[in-house]
Amino acid sequence: MDRQNDLPDEHWPLILESTPTPMLVLKPDEAFTIAGVSNAYLKETLTVREEIIGKGLFDVFPDNPAVPEADATNNLRASLLYVAATKKSHTMAIQRYDVPDRQKGGFAFRYWNPVNAPVIGRDGRLLYILHRVENVTDYMLSQQANETLREQSRLLTAELSKSEAKVSRRDAALTEATSAFQQLTTDAQAWRLGEEKFRRVTDALPQMVWTARADGQLDYHNQHFYDFTGAPHRAAEGQEWKKFVHPDDLATAERAWAHSVATTEPYETMFRVRHRSGEYRWTLARAIVIRDNRAEILKWVGSNTDIHEKVLAEQELRDVNRRKDEFLAMLAHELRNPLAPIRAGAELLPEVSADPAQVNRVGTMIRRQIVHVMGLIDDLLEVSRVTKGVISLDRHKVDFRQVVDESVEQVRPLIEARKHRLSVDVPEEVVCVFGDRMRLVQILSNLLNNAAKYSPDGGRIEVTVKCLSGQAVTIVRDNGIGMEPQLLRTAFDLFQQGERTSERAEGGLGLGLALVKSLVEHHGGSVIASSAGRGKGSQLEVRLPLAQADPETVPAKHMAEQAPVEPKRLRVLLVDDNAEVADALGMALEVMGNAVSIEHDGPGALARAKTETFDVCLIDIGLPGMDGYELARHLRASPGSQGAVFVAHTGYGQEDDRKKSEAAGFAHHLVKPVGILDLQNVLNHSGH
Template sequence: MPELTQSPLDELAMYRFLLALDDAMRPLLAPQDITQTAAAMLGDFLKVNRCAYAHVDEEFGTFTLTGDYTADVPSIVGRYRSEDFGSEFVRLSQLGITYVVQDAESDPRVADVRPSYRAAQIRAVVSVPVLKAGRFVAGMALHQAEARVWHAQEIKLLELVANRCWESIERSRVTQVSLESEAKFRTIANAMPQMVWSTLADGFHDYFNQQWYDFTGVPQGSTDGAGWNGIFHPDDQNAAWARWRHSLATGETYEIEYRLRHHSGQYRWVLGRALPVHDENGAIVRWMGTCTDIHAQKQAEDDLRNMNARKDEFLAMLAHELRNPLAPIASAAHLLKLVKADPARVEQASDIIARQVRHMTALVDDLLDVSRVTRGLIELEKYPVDLGSLVASAIEQARPLIKSRGHVLNLRMHASDPVVQGDRTRLVQVVANLLNNAAKYTAQGGEITLAVELHGSQARIVVTDTGIGIEDKLLPHVFDLFTQGARTPDRTQGGLGLGLALVKSIVTLHGGTVQAESAGPGKGSRFTIALPVLAEEAAAHEAAAPAALQVRPARLLIVDDNVDAAESLGVLLRAEGHAVRVATDPFQALGMALADPPDLYVLDIGLPNMDGYELSRRLHAQPASADAVFVALTGYGQAHDRVLSKAAGFDHHFVKPLDMARFHAILAGLPQR
């Protein structure tokens, strides 16, 4: 089974790559050179097996692959039918939607063309369509010979490169045609997506195409001569003039980025570029220039820089949050050595360790949760959920923090107690996150109000606080990853800034919306969740709580190369009355199982010499273990890890630390011997 986890793309490296790509493509004129250069640079940068650019003929349903970078796979340059890549690929591409396959061997969308994918050694693919005037005209794809998880930054980079290829090809075509025939120039210039302009040899502007006037909204002819500089942002005018005069004096290519006033009144970033046109004697007779709207690109670059800064802040915060609980855990561990004969002090130290471990577990769970939810790797178990019981459970989770900070919690419920269709556990998590967030950002003795309202076909859960509020510049980004408000000294365990991102993702998966409001710093915040109400005839009451579990003593074998982890779990389970043996080596475990087979195995995955998957297979091969229950206890908790453990014969998969409530449920279900 291939490894599906890879490191995210570094934003700074991505930014530098785009600059290098621009430099490499700028002098190229032939479309084949442009696509080949872009494919080679992108393929090598992302370390894929193949990168290809294709021209599309929708009328004939064909793809013509031109630029094709390969590494350890054959080239597939040539013409293909659109249907060779699958009907779902064609449908999404025609809609302008990126097509992403992480594993063609398991993706049902590829079933009808899987032999073609295998023949081309395509196991994973991401393909970006280029649409112009609503038509699918080109595309660029990354291929991997093995399964691969495509990260959002990789897909975004592919989209940027595909569109730059298209723009570079179009620009080169126009440039070649304009140099060949002055008579065709005006018609072609007006057909271009860019603003085109021309000057005499002395720099006097005598022509602008229609796109210039459409973009700026100025009257025809008003920017001839030197009038064009008045359209620039005041802060950019001197630099633009200086660069233009330098090009006129030296004949060097004119190229500069500046802000140009749009007809809307907004200043937008554009790339101004001009080339000199020489006569047969080499004298400059004219300058041909373009202005390309790069505002979206500049914003994307700013976003990348800001995201990188937020990531650095997040990593610093993660280190801080993980170190905080380690201090009391270490102190409690030392205390246990000193107060062995004092049951009260032992219990106090144990409570400290348990509480801090729960806190660290919650931090790790937040990280894993937000990763799985944002990548669509969770499945919701939807049932009718009445908001009354949901809110009660959320308050129960948040009450310790609210109580510790001396807040007043007001609860206003709608008389009808609305019912929604949803995953109860996830929705409780959402509301508890909002309550905890309100408690963290509200000073001691503040007030929090939770209200359930009914508005037509929507139920709304509204959490309002009297806390520090949200700044205007932060408000649009509060649901983004790695975004947090200012931390105050009293927020010693303030979390990682992932809670609201998780809230938005989960609510969206339920077909709802979430909105943040604040009048500004010091004026509190208001968060509103809106969910569709379930029709009365479909609403059903939630199941009653299960009866207490009866756990009988059982024979257990724990296998973990972490001696402390294995022994401490063994001590705990022996204290509960179970017969527990511990092995720290997989071969030792095989011998122990053969000599005295247990009722249940608890196996770590990351074992030396033989991993837990292989150990599970070998134990299953022993007839004496045929009826035993296999539990994986590991630090690996991604979706594919659970798939691997199931394939290796594990009945249950736990992420460390062991969830004792779930484990007791498994023990309660063991057959009586």
């Protein structure tokens, strides 16, 4: 090929550095030979420039043989042939196209959003094809997870509708039975208690119906009572009915019945009756007197209605409300702890402003307490994501002994501060499990942290790992305050926490064991808690399925380090409806050497952008009237901010929020309260 068809040297920086997205430059020959490649493309596809330049595209990137249905190469070839034939751009649908993994072998799972565009010479000839891709793997996985959640929500809604219909039918049946019973008592008075007819009717009722003489001695039960209790006929007459009442409820039932017999007032109380299964079930007991024409008492007519499920549901609701109230009180306490020194520090700063050492000391204390508050908020969001199943696990074969080492290192400062004695017993051979290394460390460090917090100073903590029946069994045992039976039953519930004491002041929101349980179950394992009682220590046992030996070496994930950039004076448009937040952030930006313009709503920001030019637009998402997404769209069309870098500054920090801001064109997503160093780092790299 002649020199005219080669890519000129001065064009390489333009093509490879002017776009932040991964890109290939292809020759329009039969093999679609790779003529150039961006650094971003090399990073995303795990390739090296020297190994792919000059080679055919499909020789470098074949279909994954482990996925028989893979047809990405056919789709991509068809798109490239279309561009070559028509000299028009072509946007492909999202493709599943795995890439070879040079380091680990095999293929790395990927989804891409490709666009192919022609590069046409002045003479009209097709010189090259630009192949631009965007890695949308995380987006596709989140879409799949969201679809699963929607399906689960649909199923739960359907199940709830069925339950509501069932309850409605039972309520209707109970109303009908009560109406029939009331009619029965009216008829009984009119019949002078024609007993044969009365018994035939009461035997058909779904309630336990009974009668008693004027002196309170029971003389009849209908068939439903004997079916319910499994007792022989006439076994509950006289005072024998008391044998079927729960011992804890008997005194209450007797007092209420004695009062009604003495006063002839209607009888109504709740107590548990022994079912034929041996279970005691809650019933609502009611009775009224039937009188003759002379107002003399003929009979007491009563019933017991099974309300066991209703009572349990109400008890559960009370427990939920109690736990909610306890959690809110605990959250208020945990937030007040760091807020107290933050307030004191803020009030102290003007007094020590002349002493740089004191200013630095107070500032460090305030930053430390703010990090603590943010940690509490992150804990709440983390447990919400895990328990809802919206996390993805980066699973590999992992030697669990290394998980133990990393977990111990994380908790060691607390263990040493409390002067605990720690013993670790792990097998000499590899204990291989298949899981997410970071999440496994999170599980074990949570258990160790609890053991350290709930043990008195100088306590003993033991960690034992062994292999039993195809499982890796990890036991964390301490000699701390222990758990009573009631706490053991709810230890893994959200917001459940051991008793606070003045000696145990570390606090927390009671989320640790709930998070442990969810993460263990996501790994196909189980966790149980046991304790001999208060003051006798606790034991937590985690069981995970063993994997075959020879675990892969899973390198720790590190954030890609950005190259240092020389700070420069930037023109910043800051938009936040909270005046104090805007003023404080604007002050910080100006101290960093930037020129700052502050507005508190969308119209004001748009008016400012018509008269001034900005390098960075720092925008709060939750603005009144026009939100931050809409404002960003308008600002990108304004002359003063067309070329600006857009940064979202918001209190919403979940994954969906970040995706929304990215889709709206924001280059960065900062969650309030943002640290000055983080903000400075974003500004320094704006435009790079």
